[in-house]
Amino acid sequence: MTTDGVTGTQAAILAAYAELIEEVGTDDVSFRLIALRAGVGERTVFRHYPTRVDLLLAMSAWVERTVFARPPSESIFDVPIAIREAIETYDKRPELAYVVAETAMRGVNGSEPAPQRAHLEALLEREAPSLDADERRQIVAALCHLDSSATWVTMRRELGMSGRNIADAATWAAEAILDPIRDLGSH
Template sequence: MGTAPPAQELSGTQASILAAYAELIEEVGTDDVSFRVIALRAGVGERTVFRYYPTRVDLLLATSAWIEHTIFSRAESESIFDVPIAIRETMEAYDRRPELAHVVAETAMRGVNGADPAPHQTEFDRMLRSEVPSLGDDDRRAVVAALCHLDSSATWVTMRRELGMGGRDIADAAMWAAEAILDPIRHRSGAAGE
C-alpha cells in the first residue's frame, strides 16, 4: 500500500511474472499454482521464473511487495488529519481484492524481501512532526504506531476472519479508530480551525 517504489527496480519480465502470479492467486490461491503455469501466464519460460525467484517463498514475497506497491498503493495524504479517510479507502480496496489482501498481510508480518509491515510509518511521523510539533516523542511514536496498526492488511484480515465483519463495517471501524487517535491532538495543530 505504500507509495514508495520497490527497493529495486523490476525488469519488465519480473513485473510480468509478478502480475501473472497475482492474477493466479485470485483465481486459484497460492498453493495450487506451479511455476510452469505462472510462466505460461507471464509469457516467459519456466527457467526465467526460477532465475528471478528460485523458491516459492521468494516468488510469494516478491509478489506480495509488488501487490502492495501497485494494486494497493495510494497517494500520500496531505495532512495527518486526512489519514482516517485514506485508511478507510485502503480497507475498501482490501475488501475488493480479498485474496491479495490476505497474501500481503501474511507476508508483511514477516517483514522481509520488500514486504513492509508499516509502509506509511515515515510519512505519518513526518506529518506529525510538521503539523503537531508540540507533540512529545513518546506521544508521537504512540500515535504513529496506532495509525500504522490500523493502516494494515493484517488489521483488515483480523476484522474479517476473527470478528466476522463485512467490508463497510471494517472500513468504518478503521476510520473511526484513526479519528479517535487523532482527535485528542487536533486542537494542537494549525488544522484545528479548519
C-alpha cells in the same frame, strides 16, 4: 528496472502470479502456468525466483508496493480517509490481501511493516508541533497499522466483520486517536 524496483520481466511474472492467485488460489499455481500467463519461459521464472517461497515473498512485496499502493496524505487529519480507502481496496482484492497479510505477519515478505510511518511523523511534527516525541510515536504507531492488510484479515477472520464494518471501525479508531490533537496546530 521499473519504478517499483523490479525488471519488466519480473513485473510480468509477479503480475501473472497475482492474477492466478486471485483466480485459483496459491496452491494450484505452477511455475509453468505462471510462465504461460507472463509470456516467458519456465526457466525464466526459476531464474528470477528459484523457489515457490521466493516467488511468493516477491509477489507479496510487489502487490503491497503496486496494487495496494496509495498516495501519502497531505494532512494528518486526512489519514482516516486514507485508511478507509485502503480497507476498501483490500476488500476488493481479498485473495491478494490475505497473501500479503500472511507474509507480512510472518515478517518475511520484504516490504516495510509500516510504510507510512516516516510520512506520518513528518505530518505530526508539522501540524501538531507541541507534541513531544513519545506522544508522536504513540500516535504514529496506532495510525500506521490501522490500514494494513493484516488488520483487515484479523478483523475479517477473527471478528467476522464485513469490509464496510472494518472500514468504519478503522476510520473511527483513527478519528479517536486524532481528535485530542485537532486544535494543537492552531495555537
